[in-house]
Amino acid sequence: MGMRPRIAIDAMGGDEGARIMVAGAALARHRHEGFQFLFVGDETRIREALKNHPNLNAASEILHADDIVSADAKPSQALRSSKKTSMGMAVNAVKIGEVSAAVSAGNTGALMAISKLALRTMPGIDRPALAALLPTMKDSDVVMLDLGANAECDSRNLVQFAVMGAAYSRIMHGFEKPLVKLLNIGTEDAKGTGTIQGAAQALYQADGLAMNFQGFTEADKISTGDVDVIVTDGFSGNIALKALEGTARFVTDLLRRSFLSSLRSKIGFLISRPATEMLRNHLDPNNHNGAVFLGLNGVVVKSHGSADEKGVANAVEVAARLVEDSILERISQDLAKIGPLEVAEAAAK
Template identity: 50%
Template sequence: MPQKVRIALDAMGGDIGASVVIPGAAISLSRHPDTEFLLFGDRALIDAELAKHPAMKAVSRVIHTDVAVSGHDKPSQALRRGRKTSSMWLAIEAIKKGEADVAVSAGNTGALMAMARFCLRMLPGIERPAIAGIWPTARGDSVILDVGATIGGDAQHLKALAVMGSAMASVLFDLERPTVGLLNIGTEEIKGREEIREAAELLRKLDLPQMKFIGFVEGDGIGQGAADVIVTEGFSGNISIKVAEGTARQISEFLRAALARTWRARIGYLFAKIAFKALRDKLDPNKSNGGVFLGLNGVVVKSHGGTDAEGFAYAVDVGYEMVHYDLLTKINQMLNRDGSALSPAPAAQEAVS
């Protein structure tokens, strides 16, 4: 492990760019002082933000570019136009060059995945990447994947997702043997599509010591914390996570409206203010920010584009944890234990988010 965790930041990514990226990274630095940063983007904008954060400036190096990937660019367009010169590409390329250990961007998801896959390539035996997200549950956080990298997947692909997600959960949650469940329309053995049933059989036979497969999990099991890792293909995973995020916002709006309706409700809120703040924090998507691109020969983290500085800090924290606890080595060890986990999967479609 390197003495310092070197993080490359796409300072032009997201809805706001450097004015969120730099303060967010500064917050993360206060939690992880053994961090160094490479900042890619417009030097004038970056330097203006760094002037407000001396500790961040002391451990950062700025690489200037005025080329940014637009949120509206298609992955293929971004790859053609932004390759070699954009802040997003340069941040990813820093990993390939050995100058950084992880890249974090709040930019266009499809473009980030296309560039990362083109620049870093896949791990041996893995042909399809995945985005792994973190979601708060009644029993603590869970890893959910794939939440939108590719659409569809056969049994071997789902099996590889389970292995990679388990490695990530062991790193993030300090678990020796995370529980893993396959998202399905029922818990019975006969339920679901054929590839899901086949994946369940493969995972039972695999019986890795670093992973405990518990079978099928229904949609409501995500919020209940039925497993440390929930595995599904990218289409249903993307819908699941966005429905969950939307529901969290809806509940927050309902509570806000109800508490403002009468003077009695306002008084009640004053007595329960601490409890409501805890609930609001639990439902805040920013507190679960940072999707990890798994399957790549390098670590790339995707932040929500519209997050604030605190939210971006969580994404940087995730990148730090993935490197500090050597995620790639854990994934390779688990995959290489069983050759069937490395079986090739069919070609993937473009990212759906």
């Protein structure tokens, strides 16, 4: 499409606020000349942060916001004050068409609630989902959704998530027909809940979708890289994601501890250092930063609260890619092809 993305950045979210958000935007612009930014938040702090990045000045505007959404704010609280907070104002800029996407490192629940209310779901989508790219043993990451936006889902939601996840995978990886599977407690047809079986049936029956649907996968296969898109409800997805993140930390800490225990293992550490560095780099969340709310009338990307500038730049680039490659149009086109969904649902029941 080649439209120059203008992105709203909630400069106050995340552990370090303005300094990191501005530095991340600067890094993204260094790689992509065309990016334009609207920084939303405390004007004084944003100006201060911009001093370190003269290359950003020409490409940036500032929208002052009096308040911020705190890390522990309840979604209902965040909604009430959204007209005055940096997060609410950044999402509103997407709604009124001032920018093509918003990036925030703030509170996920609040961002979801504000985005949902302001942007509403696309026609044909009942609920938005939180999708992210997770590292695998292969060269490309796996798209996984929903990672926590909806604790309870029905078959229709899962089918819609599959369509959205496939569109996201096509943009991020350039696959014509991404391989899609539903997360389940076994790969046999009879395994899992009626909801999962109903979704599988509908996806098997849907014709002409831009995906290759192949049934079920289990949680120990998330990181193998054999599947392009893994679809699940937000409850299981969030648990799986936290288990993966915890295991990654556990393994790296274990390695560090064992290498520090004796002189011999210190020598071993030096020899194996390229391998452990590769592991660390591969598992570094900053290289996979930027979860996306799919299914809304607008692009909103959630950056990790603890992301460094490299991570923020990554989240900004994800937002820009989705705008440039028209994610909303792609999802709409695919949704139009799922006519007989209701039929499959009835059959499953």
